Amino acid sequence: MPILRLLAVLTACILGPLASADAAVDDPLKAEVIASVDAQAEALANLSDEIWGYAEIAFRxxxxxxALVRHAEAHGFAVTRGTGGIPTAFVAEYGSxxxxxxxxxxxxxxxxxxQAAVPERSPLEEGAPGHGCGHNVFGAASLGAAIAIKELIESGELKGTIRYYGTPAEEKFFGKLWMIRDGAFEGVDVMMDWHPGDEIEASVQSSQALVDFLVEFDGQAAHAAADPWNGRSAGDALELYTTGINYYREHVKPTVRIHYHIMDAGKVVNVVPDYAKLWVRVRDRDRAGMDPVYKRVQAMAEGAAIMANVDYQVTLISGVHEILPNRTGGAALQANLEALGGIAYTEEEEAFAREIQAATGKPTVGMDAEVRPLRETAENPDGGSTDVGDVSYNVPTISLSAPIAGKDVPWHSWAVVASGGMSIGHKGLVYASKALAMTMVDLYENPDLVEAIKAEFRERKGxxxxxxxxxxxxxxxxxEQ
Structure with missing residues (x-):
């Protein structure tokens, strides 16, 4: 074992691990990646906090x-930037x-x-962005796992290639779609993925397919009192359209979701608006179910335009597939979670979580620190969509959930921002990094496991x-953001 990792093991024994109980791990290479992540823990927490402070939105x-590129390059990765024509997308690679x-x-x-890292609503800057989905922790933890594997490849203890994918704009535009189109994921045998959550679980669940599009109406402006008969109201078309959507909700399957956001419905009250725009999102449990709903909702735009005597335009933004689960990979990850055990939280951290739960009207149960058993894959997934689904249709993907916030707190809210910017988030980061790195050790050491994961992928994709x-x-x- 290289001297630096030996020192890390000794340090971990003396000080105790940052995130988990680190139960006995038989594989010596897994013990090394655990030690590597422990040795990186402070730097990774600082990296996560730096990104938490930037809190930049999609494509910005x-x-x-x-920050992530600098960290990867400092650890010997070769970085290619601008993947898929996105300035903030990149691939960091090591090995061959x-x-x-x-x-x-x-x-x-x-x-x-x-939001500040405190257990009550307290914006750092009113109206500014925040990491309400924990992506500051996500990017840092994954890079920590990649570095742990890189060290083993560098020392000759593992053979192969490790690639870290910096994937922007997941929350809004689904940046992985353009990276896929650019061929960025070609040649990858297995992809590792995780997402911050409120429990420890090897995820073998799917997600919802989704499509985003704009609907715009163009009419004729007029004075709203003096000569409204000369106007053709784009605002009327918008209201007719959203009314149609809302009546349609009764006649779709229970798995379907339809959302819209009105972006422009006129500027002042005394002008018949000549322009209106809204963002529409359709979801279902898979693309096959989503597509007919998407077509129907597009057709409604034409009907609304006819009724209001205006022109209309529908513009595709992007959309995502549902996740293609991989239970073979999930089982390998589950074994590593059980080897790691749960996460140990301090009483101060538990109190922080309970205060947030109280502030958001949730049971004050604190953190969910135990490893969940591997669940059956549900026929209908819970709500939520991600461009990881598209990756999973191109590369077999293993997914993890690890906690960075108290049980059942509202996601995409200030509560997650607060927890993800302090030690609760840091512990989830370190835990995820270890679990991901341990599972990657399995993949490098066991070609039969890789082939079994690929075989399930081929069978599910058909x-x-x-x-x-x-x-x-x-x-x-x-x-326009």
């Missing part, structure tokens, strides 16, 4: 991407040959969620031919 994550194991890292924030739900041309970098 320049400082966050730079097979297997090629990838790991994803996200780092975009959400608008309007600025004869389906992947086609991304993405318009032609470059990503919408200048899109």
């Amino acid at each position: 994550e320049s400082q966050s991407a730079d 040959g097979k297997p090629v194991i990838g790991i994803m890292g996200e780092f975009d924030a959400l608008p309007g969620l600025s 004869d389906y031919v992947y086609e991304g739900i993405v318009p032609p041309g470059p990503p919408p970098l200048d899109f």
Whole structure:
């Protein structure tokens, strides 16, 4: 064992691990990656906090991407930037040959969620973004796992290639779609993924397919009192359209979700509006169910335009597939979670979680620190969509959930921002990094496991031919946020 990792093991024994009980691990290489992550823990927490402070939204994550790139390069990775035509997307690689194991890292924030790392609502800057989905922790933890594997490849203890994918704009535009179109994931044998959550689980669940599009109406302005008969109201068309959507909700399957956000419905009350715009999102448990709803809701736009005597336009933004689960990979991850054991929290951290739960109207149960058993894969997934689904249709993907906030607190809220910016988030980071790195050791050491994961991937995908739900041309970098 190299001297630095030996020192890390000794340090961990003296000081105790940052995140977990680190139960007995038989594989010596797994013990080494655990020690590596412990040795990195402070630097990774600082990296996560730096990104938490930047809190940059989709396609604007320049400082966050730079921080991750600098960290990867400092640890010997070769970095390619601008993947898929996105300035903040990048791939960091080390090693050569097979297997090629990838790991994803996200780092975009959400608008309007600025929050201090305190257990009551307290914006750092009113109306500014915040990491309400924990992507500051996500990107840092994945990079820590990649570094642990890189060290083993560098020392000759493992053979193959490790790739870290810096994937921007997951919250809004689904940046992985353009990275896939650019061929960034070609040649990868297995992809590792995780997401911050409120429990420890090897995820073998799917997600919802989704499509985003704009609907715009163009009419004729007029004075709202003096001569409204000369106006053709785009606002009327918008209201007719959303009314149609809302009546349609009764007649879709229970798995369908339809959302819209009104972006422009006129500027002043005394002008018949000549322009209106809204963002529409359709979801279902898979793309096959989503597509007919998408077509129907598009057709409603034409009907609304006819009734209001205005013109209309529908523009695709992007869309994602549901996740293709991989239970073989999930079982390998589950074994490593059980080897690690749960996460040990201090009483101060438990109190912090309980205060947030009280502030958000949730039971004050604190943190969920135990490893969940591997669940059956549900026929209908819970709510939520991600562009990881599209990756999973191109590369077999293993997914993890690790806690960075108290049980059942509202996600995409200030509560997650607060927890993800302090030691609770740091412990979830370290735990996820260890679990991911341990599972990657399995992949490098066991070619039969890699082949079994690929075989399940081929069986689940069947004869389906992947086609991304993405318009032609470059990503919408200048899109109105």
